[in-house]
Amino acid sequence: METLYAILSGILSAIGVLALLLVISELHLRFRGRKFNVNGKHCYVTGGSSGLGKAVAMDLFKDGASVTIIARGLDNLKFAAEEIEKCRVNETQKIIYISSDTTDKQSSKAALEESVERQGKEIEYVFTCAGAAYPGYFIEQDVEVFEKSMQLNYFGALYTIHEATRRMVNANIKGHVVLVGSTLSMLGLVGYTQYSATKFAIRGLAEALRSELILHGINVSAYYPGTILSPGYEAENKLKPEISKKIEDAVDGLTPEQCSTALLKGLKRGEVAITSDFSTLLFRVASRGAMPMNNVAIDSVLAMIAWVALPIWRIFVDRTISTFQYGKPKAKPE
Numbered sequence: 001m002e003t004l005y006a007i008l009s010g011i012l013s014a015i016g017v018l019a020l021l022l023v024i025s026e027l028h029l030r031f032r033g034r035k036f037n038v039n040g041k042h043c044y045v046t047g048g049s050s051g052l053g054k055a056v057a058m059d060l061f062k063d064g065a066s067v068t069i070i071a072r073g074l075d076n077l078k079f080a081a082e083e084i085e086k087c088r089v090n091e092t093q094k095i096i097y098i099s100s101d102t103t104d105k106q107s108s109k110a111a112l113e114e115s116v117e118r119q120g121k122e123i124e125y126v127f128t129c130a131g132a133a134y135p136g137y138f139i140e141q142d143v144e145v146f147e148k149s150m151q152l153n154y155f156g157a158l159y160t161i162h163e164a165t166r167r168m169v170n171a172n173i174k175g176h177v178v179l180v181g182s183t184l185s186m187l188g189l190v191g192y193t194q195y196s197a198t199k200f201a202i203r204g205l206a207e208a209l210r211s212e213l214i215l216h217g218i219n220v221s222a223y224y225p226g227t228i229l230s231p232g233y234e235a236e237n238k239l240k241p242e243i244s245k246k247i248e249d250a251v252d253g254l255t256p257e258q259c260s261t262a263l264l265k266g267l268k269r270g271e272v273a274i275t276s277d278f279s280t281l282l283f284r285v286a287s288r289g290a291m292p293m294n295n296v297a298i299d300s301v302l303a304m305i306a307w308v309a310l311p312i313w314r315i316f317v318d319r320t321i322s323t324f325q326y327g328k329p330k331a332k333p334e
């Protein structure tokens with residue numbers, strides 16, 4: 001009987017400590033930094049004419065921000081700006097669009113300058129949503145696909161935030177940089193060699209930059225979405241090997257609007273690494289390295305779950321892959 005009491009009280013104290021840690025950690029997370037508040041601020045969104053970027057631009061506008069959206073195609077930009085305009089909440093807000101190619105250094109710099117001039121306000125929040133995946137088999141794809149992917153997903157984001165953060169520091173603005181990665185920033189998967197590396201690079205950049213920009217009081221966060229049901233997703237599916245689709249289809253995608261809601265919620269909660277679905281959350285806690293945790297108690301419990309679940313999942317995935325060859329199931333031996 002006494003041993004039973006001892007065990008029970010042990011369990012209860014452990015739960016108590018965990019609950020206390022949960023509350024303290026949540027308070028620390030929410031109050032550790034400057035509040036995310038875009039009202040009256042200039043927000044700059046690359047890829048703002050479609051998918052995630054468009055949804056983010058719209059939500060920022062709904063929160064009272066002045067927003068600049070960047071993309072190459074003018075028709076989509078104009079259409080997106082018209083839709084965003086309908087969400088106006090006050091007279092002073094401006095929505096402007098600029099056609100620019102984020103993979104071009106000069107064009108990126110010029111677009112930032114033009115946006116500041118036309119908005120009449122320095123940029124405080126930057127979201128780099130422009131990006132794309134060109135899935136396919138490693139040995140079948142030309143190296144140019146790898147170069148193009150890195151140029152768009154990594155250097156495209158870099159050119160924008162490099163110039164934007166220089167401007168912030170010069171103008172003494174305590175801004176916020178939000179980079180967009182993917183589940184594939186933390187997981188490598190068949191068909192995605194050309195893409196995963198670019199999104200791992202984004203994660204490395206976000207982590208180093210977060211550390212460095214503490215010097216200037218500028219916040220850096222990264223968003224790691226799973227499947228986004230966007231025009232970009234439809235396009236990449238035309239290239240995607242069947243095996244990649246099969247593995248990916250185990251998890252439902254989210255609409256760009258759902259992703260944007262989750263991203264802004266994470267930013268308002270003070271998260272540095274933001275996810276919007278359970279599997280990416282597991283990959284995050286399993287590969288967090290020394291990144292700041294969100295809620296220490298929740299992250300630690302999830303890390304234990306991930307520690308068991310992910311290797312098991314990996315075994316099943318590897319097995320599934322071994323039954324395929326170049327997209328066709330292997331013929332069974334007679």
Ligand SMILES: NC(=O)C1=CN([C@@H]2O[C@H](COP(=O)(O)OP(=O)(O)OC[C@H]3O[C@@H](n4cnc5c(N)ncnc54)[C@H](OP(=O)(O)O)[C@@H]3O)[C@@H](O)[C@H]2O)C=CC1
Nearest residue numbers: 047049050051052071072073101102130131227228230232
């Ligand atoms: N879709 C998905 O399943 C996932 C996507 N992501 C990431 O989320 C981000 C958004 O994806 P998604 O919503 O699907 O994107 P979409 O393909 O729907 O939209 C991409 C946007 O980026 C713009 N863009 C593309 N290339 C350039 C360029 N060189 N210069 C300027 N703008 C450019 C496009 O406009 P235009 O073509 O006119 O230039 C468009 O506005 C990307 O970084 C993507 O890698 C992450 C996880 C999953």
Ligand SMILES: CCCCCCCCCCCCCCCC(=O)[C@@H](N)CO
Nearest residue numbers: 133182183184226227247248279309313
């Ligand atoms: C118990 C553990 C369960 C884990 C299940 C995990 C399943 C994950 C599947 C991979 C999802 C890949 C999303 C890619 C999104 C993306 O970036 C591309 N669409 C490119 O745009």
